[in-house]
Amino acid sequence: MITKVAGPILIFFISLYILIIRIPKIEIMVKNSNSILFPKILLIGMLITSIVIIVKNLKLFKLNDLHFDFKFENLKEKFVLNIIFGFIYVIGIYILGFFVITPLYLFFITFFLGGKNHFFNIIYSIIITAIIYFIFIKFLYVPLPEGKWFFKNINEIFLF
């Protein structure tokens, strides 16, 4: 129940915060300009709509429903792991660079999502990394993240 209305509640508070606190602080570059008018209309619209959605959901609300849908056991679920791995990958390409993190990410995520054949997982990880390498670097000439510190040197080996 709470997660169902969490979105509108969050939008309600963010809209209220921006409308009351942020907007008065905005320095308007041209006097009598309407540059704040449009966002104000949208924020008011968001406030009203989120209230309507919250109220509509509260009508169906029962006291027993007052719990978070999120349970600790869910951490074991592939879904949460997938999100965590996603964020690890984003941080990973920043620090380790594309050529180090990508095969590692692919190997582990395919294993956690159900790919039990390690040999196939390794081949798959290498092939996908190689496909991206050829498409982006050799064909489209797009630079891929090189990482930081000594990982940068490792990545540069692949960028010949």
Place this chain on the structure above:
Amino acid sequence: MLNDLLNGFYTLLNPSYILILIIGSFFGIVFGAIPGLGPVIGATLLIPFTYHINPAAGILLIAGVYVAGTFGGSQTAILFNIPGAPENTCTKIDGYPLTQKGQAAKALSIAIVASAIGGIFSSIILIFGSTRLMTISYLFGPVEYFALTLLGMSIIVGLSKNFFKGLLSGFLGIFLSTVGMSSIDGTLRFTFGSKFLLNGFNFVPIMIGVYAIAEVFYQVKIHFNFNTGKKVKFKMEFPKKKDLKYVKNTIARSSLLGLIIGALPGAGAVLANYMGYSMEESVNKNNKIPFGNGNLRGVAAPEAANNSAAVATFIPLLALGIPGGAVTAILLGVFEINGINPGPTLLTTNKEMVYTLFAGILIINILILLTGFLEVKVITKLLKVPKHYLFPAIFIFASVGAYSVNNSFFDVLIMVIFGLIGYYMKKYGYSVAILVLGLVLGPIMENNLLRGLIKYNNNPFMFFTKPLGALFLIISVSFFLWPLFYKIQNIYKNNA
């Protein structure tokens, strides 16, 4: 004009264009056929490629994915009762019963023919209609543009499953487009001191996030696996003369309906698929085989309508610079990245590109007819790729794509964050398509509203003095009020 079109066809003889058309069509059919992906995700993943190739080729690539993808979803709808994309939802109603009767090949071949004819019909209208509309659109001022974008939003919000959730998604999308420097006076809005937000959100990582990444999260969450456990055996064949005769009027009607729906900003192929089926059901009440029991018209109608609408969404985009749906919103971004402004001036500034695009869209639809029969078997094999290999690869392609927009990690982070937002929206019934359309239409809407206000001394009521603008505004208001009116009417009926 015919000369220009012939030049367009001549340009397409270049091997790189032929390759783009084939890749676009194949990629579109594959993405359209894989349930949970669909043509929008396919087009989104290809955006980064368009930055690095010729603009016309890039636009054709996305157009190919969209048009072919709208057809691609019909294959799984017919064979396994699982539409590959929302654009094919109604195709399964009569398509799957035909498969159960052992007539899968018949249903598939009619779907191919109906899709191709619907698309070719709309392509011809697109070629002649949008060039005419471009000449008329010189009459459009800020009021008309503002009213037209509002109309686009009102249609998509008014027809959404949950009106208030649709409205909130729309407000959020438009609001996100206001982040960054105001184009009217340079005022910095909601940047929170971040240099990354000075130019606002780049729509590409957001789109990749809410479509591709959200879908990856969602599919893993619901433990989806495309393993139907069913083996459908069939031998592809061309449709028989009597079957074609049976569905010819259906294809004609639905193609026309799809064209009208697609040309309206905001409506698109999903609505056309529903409307095409409903219209055919109401027109043909005395059939030997009732609708829902494997009537061929039930396959032809939604397929002709959705492909016709998919092509027709290019009409408002090219003629007015207003996208009709999610994929044309992507295309608007591709145009902007290449410094091309779709709208009235497009024909004078980029005539060659416009006619190459027209010729390309026509060829893509002909390719559906030619290759559709060959690709069905390949697609059914590709569907067996396990999700634990498919979705991580999509995640990687999406991340690299988001990064390559500005070579920025901030964009990759934005992509993952919007992936989570998109997941939440999908799970709780908020429309991602409305958010994206709001994000793209937002700047057009705001600029024209403010320009209109300046023109009429800050008096919005003066907008109603412009006949075309007033008409669009009145229709928009009716679309917004219709769901409320409908609800009140229901309450009144129940009480009575």
